[in-house]
Amino acid sequence: MRYVGQGIMIIATALVFIVTLILNSPLHYWTALLPPQIELNHVSGRLLDGQVQQLKIKPRQGWPLALGPIQWQLNLLTPSHIRLGQDWQLSLMRKGWTFEWQLVGGEMAAVDMHRWPMQVTGDWGGRMQIRTRGLRCLEASGGLSSHDITLHLPEPVQLAQSRLSVSCQATEDNPAPLTFSLQLATPPTIELNGQLSLQPQGGEGQINGHIAPGHPLAALIKLANAQLDPRHIDQKLHW
Numbered sequence: 001m002r003y004v005g006q007g008i009m010i011i012a013t014a015l016v017f018i019v020t021l022i023l024n025s026p027l028h029y030w031t032a033l034l035p036p037q038i039e040l041n042h043v044s045g046r047l048l049d050g051q052v053q054q055l056k057i058k059p060r061q062g063w064p065l066a067l068g069p070i071q072w073q074l075n076l077l078t079p080s081h082i083r084l085g086q087d088w089q090l091s092l093m094r095k096g097w098t099f100e101w102q103l104v105g106g107e108m109a110a111v112d113m114h115r116w117p118m119q120v121t122g123d124w125g126g127r128m129q130i131r132t133r134g135l136r137c138l139e140a141s142g143g144l145s146s147h148d149i150t151l152h153l154p155e156p157v158q159l160a161q162s163r164l165s166v167s168c169q170a171t172e173d174n175p176a177p178l179t180f181s182l183q184l185a186t187p188p189t190i191e192l193n194g195q196l197s198l199q200p201q202g203g204e205g206q207i208n209g210h211i212a213p214g215h216p217l218a219a220l221i222k223l224a225n226a227q228l229d230p231r232h233i234d235q236k237l238h239w
Contacts (some may be wrong), residue, residue, distance in 0.1 A: 024048055041068075049073040054112070066112035085110025087123075098138070101130040105144040117220055122149035128166045130178065137178040137198075140168035149184075153216040161185040177203075189215055192233065205237040 042053035054068035087106025105124030143165030192209035
């Protein structure tokens with residue numbers, strides 16, 4: 001038994017050493033391992049604490065998206081923090097096998113959408129809290145809201161009401177999907193409601209509402225889906 005205990009101690013020490021070595025390695029060592037759809041510009045620091053001036057996401061279909069600047073500090077015993085732009089903040093706290101996430105809203109200026117058919121500007125305020133175990137959502141609450149979100153189509157269209165909320169009511173034995181709800185409205189010309197539910201095995205969503213004929217957003221909706229009637233939107237998504 002003494003040799004078994006010594007073996008376990010040696011393995012544990014080796015694992016701690018390897019993890020410490022990885023976390024403290026320069027960040028640019030790992031950029032070559034990223035998939036071609038992900039690109040990092042002007043990286044510095046370590047995996048443990050570093051920064052990226054811009055993270056580009058280039059999907060096989062759709063329009064590319066860029067985020068930045070991004071800074072982070074990871075910890076095992078204290079909360080980890082990720083900052084996007086000037087205001088967006090994501091914090092993560094581990095308690096045993098349970099993780100507590102908190103997202104604080106910020107400016108859309110941190111999201112580069114210049115290659116999209118429309119630009120989005122404005123500020124999101126508020127916060128979301130999510131508690132997970134593994135890939136299961138245990139509890140979620142809160143949301144982000146804005147009164148100055150503007151869609152540039154290219155004509156600017158300001159939304160009077162914008163809210164993104166999150167919910168999840170589950171028990172230890174009965175996990176529930178993580179559900180995001182989005183409301184965009186400028187009555188009476190625009191009223192859109194969307195829901196997105198995520199589970200480990202996949203997700204589903206639904207968008208319903210209406211956009212007044214002749215509205216610039218209606219033309220964009222028709223461009224994305226020629227069979228969709230902006231006056232009566234009821235679209236389901238599965239993946």
